[in-house]
Amino acid sequence: MENCLRSFQDRVLVFGLGNPILGDDGVGIRVVEEMKKRWKGEGVVFETGSVGGLKILDVLSGYDVVVIVDAMAGENPGRIHVLSPDDLEGTIHLTSPHTISLRGAIELGKKLGYKMPEVIRIYGIEVNDIRWRESLSRELEERLPQIVDEIIKDMGGLYACKCEET
Amino acid sequence: MKEIRIEPVTRLEGHAKIVIFLDDKGNVDDTYFQIVELRGFEEFCKGRPVEELPRILTRLCGVCPWAHHIASAKATDGVFGVEPPPAGKKLREMGYCAHFLESHLEHFYALGPAPDFIVGPKADPKKRNIFGVIEKVGMDIGMTVIKNRAYAVKIEDMLGGKSTHPVYAIPGGVSHPLKEEDRKEIEKMAQELVDFCCFTLDEVVDKIILQNKEYLDLIMSKEIYYHETNYIGLVDDRNRVNFYEGEFRVVDPEGKEIVKFKPEDYLDHIREHVEPWSYLKFPYLKDIGWKGFVEGKDSGIMRAAPLGRLNAADGMATPKAQEAYEKFFEFMGGKPVHNTLTFHWARAIEALYAAERVLELARDPEITDPNVRAIPHPENYRGEGIGGVEAPRGSLIHHYRADENGIVTELNLIVATAFNYAGMHMSINRAAKALIKNGKVDEGILNMVEMAFRAYDPCFSCATHTLPGTMPIRIEIYDHHGELLEVISR
Numbered sequence: 075m076e077n078c079l080r081s082f083q084d085r086v087l088v089f090g091l092g093n094p095i096l097g098d099d100g101v102g103i104r105v106v107e108e109m110k111k112r113w114k115g116e117g118v119v120f121e122t123g124s125v126g127g128l129k130i131l132d133v134l135s136g137y138d139v140v141v142i143v144d145a146m147a148g149e150n151p152g153r154i155h156v157l158s159p160d161d162l163e164g165t166i167h168l169t170s171p172h173t174i175s176l177r178g179a180i181e182l183g184k185k186l187g188y189k190m191p192e193v194i195r196i197y198g199i200e201v202n203d204i205r206w207r208e209s210l211s212r213e214l215e216e217r218l219p220q221i222v223d224e225i226i227k228d229m230g231g232l233y234a235c236k237c238e239e240t
Numbered sequence: 241m242k243e244i245r246i247e248p249v250t251r252l253e254g255h256a257k258i259v260i261f262l263d264d265k266g267n268v269d270d271t272y273f274q275i276v277e278l279r280g281f282e283e284f285c286k287g288r289p290v291e292e293l294p295r296i297l298t299r300l301c302g303v304c305p306w307a308h309h310i311a312s313a314k315a316t317d318g319v320f321g322v323e324p325p326p327a328g329k330k331l332r333e334m335g336y337c338a339h340f341l342e343s344h345l346e347h348f349y350a351l352g353p354a355p356d357f358i359v360g361p362k363a364d365p366k367k368r369n370i371f372g373v374i375e376k377v378g379m380d381i382g383m384t385v386i387k388n389r390a391y392a393v394k395i396e397d398m399l400g401g402k403s404t405h406p407v408y409a410i411p412g413g414v415s416h417p418l419k420e421e422d423r424k425e426i427e428k429m430a431q432e433l434v435d436f437c438c439f440t441l442d443e444v445v446d447k448i449i450l451q452n453k454e455y456l457d458l459i460m461s462k463e464i465y466y467h468e469t470n471y472i473g474l475v476d477d478r479n480r481v482n483f484y485e486g487e488f489r490v491v492d493p494e495g496k497e498i499v500k501f502k503p504e505d506y507l508d509h510i511r512e513h514v515e516p517w518s519y520l521k522f523p524y525l526k527d528i529g530w531k532g533f534v535e536g537k538d539s540g541i542m543r544a545a546p547l548g549r550l551n552a553a554d555g556m557a558t559p560k561a562q563e564a565y566e567k568f569f570e571f572m573g574g575k576p577v578h579n580t581l582t583f584h585w586a587r588a589i590e591a592l593y594a595a596e597r598v599l600e601l602a603r604d605p606e607i608t609d610p611n612v613r614a615i616p617h618p619e620n621y622r623g624e625g626i627g628g629v630e631a632p633r634g635s636l637i638h639h640y641r642a643d644e645n646g647i648v649t650e651l652n653l654i655v656a657t658a659f660n661y662a663g664m665h666m667s668i669n670r671a672a673k674a675l676i677k678n679g680k681v682d683e684g685i686l687n688m689v690e691m692a693f694r695a696y697d698p699c700f701s702c703a704t705h706t707l708p709g710t711m712p713i714r715i716e717i718y719d720h721h722g723e724l725l726e727v728i729s730r
Contacts, residue, residue: 095284095299124299124405128346128386132393182370186379186386206284 087137087191090122091144098151098201098214101221102143105199108222130179131188140191141229142176148200152217154224155198197225258689260672266679271669273661273693274518282651290319290642291411293651297638298405305405306339306396307631307656308638310484313409315638318504318625319646320411320616327609328413331399333484334426334601335408336629338395340483340594341433343632344546344587345392347697348440349373349385353584356691357449361458362684377444388436391429395598398422413613423608430599434560437592441564445588450571458581458688464674465580465692467535467666468493470525472542472659473549474630475500480557481549481593483630489552490525492537495576498525503628506637510654511540513662522662523654533666541666544634544659545696546586551576556589558596564589580667583695621646631656633697660696667692 090106093099103122110120125133134140146155159180183190199221203211210218263269281300285293294312298305310332317324324332348354350370359372367375374382399418400406408414418426449455458465475489476482488509489500501509512521513530524530524540531539542548556562568585569575577586601607627638634656641650671692675685 093299095296128350128389129393131386132390178369178371182386185371185374186383206280 085137086118086139086141087134088118088120088141089133089143090120091124091142092122093124094122095206095208097205097207097209098203098211099145101145101199101201101210101214101218102197104210104218105143105197105222105225108218109226112222112226126176128179128182130176131183134180134191134194135183135188137191139193140195142194142196143225144196144198145201145204146198147202149202150200151202151211151214152221153200154221154228155200156228157196157198159194159196161196195229197228258668258693260676260689262676262679266677268669268673268676271665271672272517273665273668282653285651286648288648290316290640290646290648293638293640293648294409294411295405295407303343304631304633304636304656306336306400307629307633307636309400309406309409310336311627311629311631311636311638313411314485314503314627314629315625315640316411316627318627319622319640319642320625321620321622322412322614322616324413325609325611325614327417327606328612328614329484330601330604330607331414331418331612332409334598334607335396335399335406336484337594337597337601338392338399340632341392341437341591341598342389342396343697344591344594345385345389345440347632348444348584348588348591349389352587352694352697353449353581354444356687356694357452357455357584358444361455361688361691365683365687368687384436384439388433391433395426395429398426410613412616415613417610417612418608420608423602427599427602430595430602433595434592434599437588437595438560440588441592445585449585459579461579461674464671464688465667465695466578467543467580467663467670468578469535469539469663470498470528470537470542471548471551471576472544472635473552474503474628474635475553476557478557479554481553481555481590481630482557483594485629488628488635490542491552491576493535493576493578494537495551499527503637504626506626506628506639506654510637512654512658518661520658520661522665523659524662533662533669535666541662542659543663544656545583545632546590547577547580547583548634548660549630550586550589556593558593558600561589561593561596564592580663580692580695583697587697633657634659657696657698660698664693664696664698667695 088106088109090102090104092102094103106120106122113120119137121133123133159177180190180194201214203214209215257274259272259274261269261271285296288296294309294316297308297312300308313332350373354373355368355370358376359368363372366372370382396406399414400408401415449459470490470492472488472490474482474486476486479489487500487502488506490498490509492498499509509526510523511526511530512523514521522530523542525542526540528538528540531541533541535541550565550568556565568582568589569577572579572582623643624641625639629636635654636656637652637654639650639652640648642648668689671689675688
């Protein structure tokens, strides 16, 4: 239990982001679905979605711990990057033509007094095959179990301890 | 020749870049506004049961899912030859108006006019965002903005099952009726939304923006943000703005009606021009033809979305929005209004209309009628359907064909942003030419160029989500040998 990210009294969200019909862009959703299947206990909410901007604020607020799994553009499909909101510092003031950034949404929530997570860990999985398709590329599909294992392992007690308990 | 490139980088709906070519004297020679889309969505849809499209189409875009959802449902109504019962139509419209509110309010306060005009068009880019807006207007107003946006999302959620990708409208109506306790809650939220939209017009548009001479000069500037074009929008039987149903009306730069047509007849009136340098097509009026990127009544180019709709209509169908509509045209000195930055003002008026319409529908005795769906009958099956609506960003048309088993064989979409593509292209060109002189380019000037297309609230480059966070904007400056001189990242 000493490896746990937080106490199990906390409200924990594991959130898979992506577009499920855009090929490897949906890898975050697939990973979280696999994690949900393997989770035997209570206390962790697994959700998936294709949202951004202020909607992220709606999703994250109210939890103590949030784990986000998402695709990110890269040259090594399946490579996992572990990020925290601090790693996104540089994007806080950027805005797209229609929405605000993830980091911006988190900061806005804090500024407005929302209950925002104390711990946010982001797993970015590199992908480079994005096209209209319901499945992952063969390469990423084959690597999926390993990706799920690696994320579970990195998450430490938050996930693994609960598996052992049940 | 020097090349300046403003390039937002994203990876979902596609991305766009602005390339500005300077001549040897450092003045603007030409500009290109390129949109690179992810193609192949039509192929993805072929071979699927047509009744699945209203659900699938919401995945096309994380910003306009309701628009595609509703247009798609209307197209499938046509395919199955079924007419939704009154409560089914009204509930679709209610959810759709809530989506307009969410979209318009988010753009107004977080992205468009509020950062540019409340914080300032040339302000430090670190402050020119929703945080800077809150710093200026205060935390209480900031909280009110977020609360009212959340109301709109909640209404979408209550009706749509989930707010972002609704699973609600189906061929012949909607999936479930509205419960009385939900109706009461929606009525209460809608009343607050009406008040908030009035506040937006009175306190932000009027007092903060229009009463600031520097901002007003920018808005009224014919040199930077102005085009005399045709306008298109969906209108009801009294030529009032309608987002959900009616006929498309096109007016010329003097406000005179050129044509009014049913969405089903769009192919008789709309054509799309292709340029080799962009994947997105440019819709134009077939009868006038494509005359290049030129304005005026002899050009087939139309502008759509809030300003296009207000110009193409004779009024608004709700009282407070009608009052705001009249004030808008009176202030601007007549109709139509050609000043591009007034898209923002028109957007605020439309938000008020959407709020009033949700309230009106919440008080409609028919809204809780359990009969919300007409079941399609095989003998009425047509195999072809066209759905036309107004999306927050402009007119939107879905056209489907399906075989005798209801399997999609053909699909054509003319998306909202496309209707304004030519307008945006011309607006960037004009702003760049007016603002960039003798090679002098800085962040403030480039932001003012971006303001020319941000007014349209384009959504081609809005990702469903992005990591890490958002799209960076890269500006690359090349000399006439093609050598990179400078890179500015924001």
